[in-house]
């Protein structure tokens with residue numbers, strides 16, 4: 479193929495290979511997706527996304543979570559632009575920081591205070607550091623297979639990571655109270671914190687909502703040991719509820735990590751905590767050149783206002799359920815076994831008898847050809863921009879994608 483017949487995406491990939499390691503890195507590498515998925519995108523509007531070759535998709539990944547109100551939401555863009563005109567990265571924070579901390583402590587049930595950074599990993603790492611700082615202990619308990627970020631203490635791909643980086647991590651199985659008890663026993667009197675995800679959203683696995691008895695046990699064990707219960711709400715935060723995801727099972731963490739949906743695509747993360755950890759949080763030295771940027775905080779204020787005004791979580795739940803019901807009916811009619819799991823706002827679709835994800839890949843590829851961007855292994859994301867008409871249009875494509883899977887079986 480010469481340069482005239484190559485797509486723009488192919489040309490960019492070839493150029494990137496020369497100047498970007500591997501052409502792309504991390505979770506957004508298209509190499510991990512079925513053939514035909516674009517690597518490069520040109521723009522987004524509402525629940526639609528355009529790749530660099532001008533193909534339009536109904537987007538069910540929402541930038542892997544950040545886009546919660548739809549791409550380029552007018553109220554968020556307007557708030558961000560207004561702040562940008564006044565100033566973004568200054569010699570200190572703007573008023574927006576105080577307003578946003580007030581907003582979060584008003585919304586999030588367990589929160590007495592908030593502090594800000596840029597990425598989810600910043601927030602989870604700060605939570606772990608705070609747990610150690612307050613307790614003076616070392617051990618951190620995490621669920622096997624859970625994702626909390628891409629730095630040495632927690633990356634799932636420990637390339638370049640030393641044993642010492644993970645020396646004080648102990649694992650348990652999500653929703654398994656006995657395994658958590660065992661991990662706590664193993665930590666002995668050196669337990670600093672227990673980290674839990676909002677629900678079990680491990681890559682390539684059926685998702686599991688938190689069992690209320692398990693959540694209460696995690697709280698009780700943390701209390702009994704004087705350790706921190708840390709909720710990693712980076713992925714689910716503000717999609718399931720605005721109050722903190724474990725509020726839905728009646729359990730409050732000591733510390734929560736937030737990012738992704740908080741500012742509808744503007745780079746921002748937050749840690750919220752209760753008064754027990756206020757002292758440690760005031761002493762901890764954590765910072766970053768861009769952490770006080772006012773534009774993303776203005777965007778967050780507009781995002782939270784809009785999510786609250788329209789009851790965003792309920793709206794996303796309804797559209798996710800419509801998609802789920804439609805997919806279930808189509809799979810049944812095609813005689814294909816599928817499993818749908820997770821909250822409807824963050825659905826995961828896996829095929830039965832699909833050990834190498836061949837069916838999932840084919841299904842997603844066929845949907846993509848028809849203008850619907852899905853993921854074969856990761857949980858997907860709804861936004862409040864998805865309407866009934868968008869979901870129904872996506873279902874027209876998935877009906878044909880199921881037919882392709884049936885024909886290949």
Ligand SMILES: Cc1ncc(COP(=O)(O)O)c(C=O)c1O
Nearest residue numbers: 597598599625626627710712713
């Ligand atoms: C549950 C969870 N925690 C932490 C992170 C890390 O966030 P970031 O990639 O913004 O550093 C992610 C990112 O996907 C996540 O899903």
